[in-house]
Amino acid sequence: MWLSSSTVGRKVVMSISGLFLILFLTFHMSMNLVALFSAEGYNAVCGFLGANWYALVGTLVLAFGMFVHIIYAFWLTIQNRRARGNVRYAVVDKPKGVEWASQNMLVLGIIVIGVACFHLYHFWYNMQLQEILGKETADVAACVLGSANDLSGVSVHDGYSFIVATFSNPVVVVLYLIWFVAIWFHLTHGFWSALHTLGWNNDIWFNRWKTIANIYTTLLCLGFAVVAVAFYIKSL
Amino acid sequence: MEKTINFTLRVWRQKDAHSKGYFEDHKMEGITGDTSFLEMLDILNERLVREHKEPIVFDHDCREGICGMCSLYVNGHPHGPEGGCTTCQLFMRKFENGSVITVEPWRSAGFPVIKDLMVDRTAYDKIMQAGGYVSVNTGAAQDANAILIPKKVADEAMDAASCIGCGACVAACKNGSAMLFVSAKVSQLALLPQGKVEAARRAKAMVAKMEELGFGNCTNTGACAAECPKCVSLSNIARLNREFIKAKLKD
Numbered sequence: 330m331w332l333s334s335s336t337v338g339r340k341v342v343m344s345i346s347g348l349f350l351i352l353f354l355t356f357h358m359s360m361n362l363v364a365l366f367s368a369e370g371y372n373a374v375c376g377f378l379g380a381n382w383y384a385l386v387g388t389l390v391l392a393f394g395m396f397v398h399i400i401y402a403f404w405l406t407i408q409n410r411r412a413r414g415n416v417r418y419a420v421v422d423k424p425k426g427v428e429w430a431s432q433n434m435l436v437l438g439i440i441v442i443g444v445a446c447f448h449l450y451h452f453w454y455n456m457q458l459q460e461i462l463g464k465e466t467a468d469v470a471a472c473v474l475g476s477a478n479d480l481s482g483v484s485v486h487d488g489y490s491f492i493v494a495t496f497s498n499p500v501v502v503v504l505y506l507i508w509f510v511a512i513w514f515h516l517t518h519g520f521w522s523a524l525h526t527l528g529w530n531n532d533i534w535f536n537r538w539k540t541i542a543n544i545y546t547t548l549l550c551l552g553f554a555v556v557a558v559a560f561y562i563k564s565l
Numbered sequence: 566m567e568k569t570i571n572f573t574l575r576v577w578r579q580k581d582a583h584s585k586g587y588f589e590d591h592k593m594e595g596i597t598g599d600t601s602f603l604e605m606l607d608i609l610n611e612r613l614v615r616e617h618k619e620p621i622v623f624d625h626d627c628r629e630g631i632c633g634m635c636s637l638y639v640n641g642h643p644h645g646p647e648g649g650c651t652t653c654q655l656f657m658r659k660f661e662n663g664s665v666i667t668v669e670p671w672r673s674a675g676f677p678v679i680k681d682l683m684v685d686r687t688a689y690d691k692i693m694q695a696g697g698y699v700s701v702n703t704g705a706a707q708d709a710n711a712i713l714i715p716k717k718v719a720d721e722a723m724d725a726a727s728c729i730g731c732g733a734c735v736a737a738c739k740n741g742s743a744m745l746f747v748s749a750k751v752s753q754l755a756l757l758p759q760g761k762v763e764a765a766r767r768a769k770a771m772v773a774k775m776e777e778l779g780f781g782n783c784t785n786t787g788a789c790a791a792e793c794p795k796c797v798s799l800s801n802i803a804r805l806n807r808e809f810i811k812a813k814l815k816d
């Protein structure tokens with residue numbers, strides 16, 4: 330299969346799974362923004378995404394996309410390190426025009442995934458997972474981590490209360506902001522790079538894609554950050 | 566009077582492919598600014614010969630920027646920090662008096678060191694043999710108006726064709742990927758009617774060969790294009806990807 334046996338094929342898999350994850354983040358960010366305006370609205374969205382069959386299928390597809398993206402990332406990196414050889418240059422000087430992010434995608438990705446696990450523990454673990462397990466209230470142990478308030482007894486359908494609780498803790502807010510910065514770096518390169526790998530680029534579109542990637546990623550990360558900060562300010 | 570400079574040359578010495586290499590320092594004095602980098606090495610080598618020492622081995626041929634034989638990773642850049650020129654066209658006036666100039670060979674698993682600064686670049690020849698040509702005889706040059714090619718396309722093909730196969734792209738790449746070279750070779754033909762016919766087969770064969778020879782996966786960092794002495798554009802890689810994906814989807 331050329332998607333795993335050829336170098337371009339493997340990169341195509343990285344690109345498509347990456348673009349899919351950007352799409353997911355876009356959706357996630359829009360949903361978060363709802364929480365700024367209306368608690369009921371937000372909980373209604375959470376309701377859609379509970380333990381319904383379509384939400385579960387969505388979760389599985391998403392998990393699969395992430396899984397593929399991560400596995401391929403490590404696979405490609407191992408191959409590339411081997412291709413590079415063991416002897417390093419004594420003097421290195423980054424050439425002009427090479428983005429820092431582009432040379433550190435794996436590290437950035439690991440940071441993104443690391444905090445994502447923490448994030449899943451805050452929300453997904455307390456909400457969809459508990460719902461699948463047939464529980465009606467949040468798991469106490471999990472809540473101790475993120476929130477300043479005691480969350481035991483909060484309904485698994487009440488996503489809004491989880492947001493309020495989680496972002497009342499300044500340490501968590503800062504961690505999330507660092508997370509968004511890592512995502513920003515990862516995506517500013519990943520976005521245009523994905524299109525480039527799919528062959529959708531030329532000398533003119535090169536700068537256009539880069540600009541579009543920068544603007545899109547910035548809006549995306551700002552969207553996430555605004556919610557985290559707004560809820561922290563509200564909690565004061 | 567032209568300026569002359571004194572500096573320390575720190576060169577990589579390695580007996581053969583299997584030996585461990587090391588850096589050796591040489592004091593260089595009174596080198597004039599209009600000495601090319603390779604001439605400077607010649608001066609040093611003559612001195613070494615006079616002292617009955619092993620001269621430093623390095624690749625070179627045309628010394629006018631067209632053959633792609635010269636290499637050398639100078640002060641952290643393939644073909645030196647100047648940009649847009651080959652090592653043979655790099656002049657000593659670009660360097661500071663009293664500085665340390667570090668010279669290393671290309672370092673990549675695909676280009677093993679043969680001796681000192683000389684690396685084995687036959688991998689590129691093998692990639693070319695895999696399909697970097699048109700397999701029909703296209704005859705003598707046609708009248709320019711017999712086969713109409715838009716100026717923009719002709720220019721792009723010409724720019725891709727300016728690749729001299731030096732390997733700086735691999736040397737610069739943190740992934741040891743040869744994509745810029747392969748994409749230039751695929752593009753120069755895929756853009757023109759004579760080469761278009763075999764474009765799909767060529768893209769597949771050359772990419773497969775590149776992989777077989779152990780070159781890495783491109784992650785679009787762009788270091789290759791930034792360091793390419795012929796300024797071959799990164800968009801060629803997008804074109805190669807496009808040709809390759811189209812070919813695979815058709816299969």
Ligand code: SF4
Nearest residue numbers: 728729731732734793
């Ligand atoms: S693409 Fe540029 S750096 Fe790479 S082999 Fe050709 S001329 Fe050298």
Ligand code: FES
Nearest residue numbers: 626628633635653
């Ligand atoms: S010696 Fe021919 S290009 Fe430098």
